Amino acid sequence: MIKAAVLGYGTVGSGVYNVIRENRELINERAGQEIEIKYVLDLRKFPGDPVEKVLTDSFDDIVNDPEVKIVVEVMGGTGAAYEFTKRSLEAGKNVCTSNKELVAEHGLELMSIARENEVNYFFEASCGGGIPIIRAINDCLTADAIDQITGILNGTTNFILTEMTQKDGVSFSKVLKQAQENGFAERDPSADIDAYDPARKIAILSSIIFGSSVDYKDVYTEGIRKISAEDIRYASTLGYAVKLLAEAKKTGDGIRVYVAPFLLAEDHPLYPVNGVMNAVYVHGNMLGDAVFTGAGAGSLPTASAVVADVIDAARHDGKRAYCGWKHDEKLALASNDSIKRRFLVRIYTEDQADANKVFAPDGFLDTVSVGELEDEVAFITGEMTEQEFAAKYKEFGKAISRLRFY
Numbered sequence: 001m002i003k004a005a006v007l008g009y010g011t012v013g014s015g016v017y018n019v020i021r022e023n024r025e026l027i028n029e030r031a032g033q034e035i036e037i038k039y040v041l042d043l044r045k046f047p048g049d050p051v052e053k054v055l056t057d058s059f060d061d062i063v064n065d066p067e068v069k070i071v072v073e074v075m076g077g078t079g080a081a082y083e084f085t086k087r088s089l090e091a092g093k094n095v096c097t098s099n100k101e102l103v104a105e106h107g108l109e110l111m112s113i114a115r116e117n118e119v120n121y122f123f124e125a126s127c128g129g130g131i132p133i134i135r136a137i138n139d140c141l142t143a144d145a146i147d148q149i150t151g152i153l154n155g156t157t158n159f160i161l162t163e164m165t166q167k168d169g170v171s172f173s174k175v176l177k178q179a180q181e182n183g184f185a186e187r188d189p190s191a192d193i194d195a196y197d198p199a200r201k202i203a204i205l206s207s208i209i210f211g212s213s214v215d216y217k218d219v220y221t222e223g224i225r226k227i228s229a230e231d232i233r234y235a236s237t238l239g240y241a242v243k244l245l246a247e248a249k250k251t252g253d254g255i256r257v258y259v260a261p262f263l264l265a266e267d268h269p270l271y272p273v274n275g276v277m278n279a280v281y282v283h284g285n286m287l288g289d290a291v292f293t294g295a296g297a298g299s300l301p302t303a304s305a306v307v308a309d310v311i312d313a314a315r316h317d318g319k320r321a322y323c324g325w326k327h328d329e330k331l332a333l334a335s336n337d338s339i340k341r342r343f344l345v346r347i348y349t350e351d352q353a354d355a356n357k358v359f360a361p362d363g364f365l366d367t368v369s370v371g372e373l374e375d376e377v378a379f380i381t382g383e384m385t386e387q388e389f390a391a392k393y394k395e396f397g398k399a400i401s402r403l404r405f406y
């Protein structure tokens, strides 16, 4: 038997408790021994809930109990969660977490502490919720050099963009409100809509595939706050979907990592990924292409990934599991300036002559095809670097919006 403690009985913590109760037999069989939750840490009381009998409000009970070998940190945030994770690892306990903020902010240090204490720090649920992507990289795609990961790593923004596409004309703010009412969007929705959340997730995945630590603060991050119903209508008319993509790619100029909304063509494997679903495209030098799709958030999908980590921790009790994120140094990212793309630019009809001077597009898109947008036109630029485009966009100075083609 191996004993575990769960820090936090919130959405994910209660999911973890329920998954372990519900699937007890198969989990124990797969872990090779019985997993018992000895403590659940929470300051709140849960009268009538079966968790009551293992509830504690003292972390010291857990950290000082030599029987506890696995600590599940599902509190979130980087305050107490950081301190408790550190103290658990230092006390020789394995830690499993869904806490993407903590892994992105302190993962390097926490993994180094885990190494020194010969225990494991597992964080499968921090990226893509229930999708097994970290274990797939660490344990399955081990014959490959992975040179690219492109993901839809945020369910809230994918839900918003999907709704805006499927309900033509609905505004960003209206769908955001609906997402908040449905409980998808987090307390502070800016982590989702300004894309800090997928930036953290792609930083974690990049650190694993490239070996050294990618600082999420170095990742170029553009969210979906400015995407309008009209942008979406142009995209649909052209046969594209607007998707918030998080990408890490090894190129001749170095490793690039960025998050931004893109116009994605119908034949791309991430095009049909809709609603709160997440998906990760991986390219390996031997494998070629692989796509992992699934539930990227929610109590049970996230708990499913956390409990899979608990099983792995039980299987690896007393020994270290392999993790690709192994070097202590920080990875210097290459600039995005020289990436070549095409761009869709919307302008007011009266500015066509000036747009011709600056961008010299092949032509303007017929406004009739996008409905009532009578006072505007749009054009697609030729391929140019991000730097060239930014200079021209600034020189023109009066565009309504612009979107990158993937």
Ligand code: HSE
Pocket (backbone or CB within 6 Å): 129, 153, 154, 155, 156, 157, 184, 185, 186, 192, 197, 296, 297, 298
């Ligand atoms: N807010 C996140 C999302 C939750 O929408 O994807 C899962 O990390």
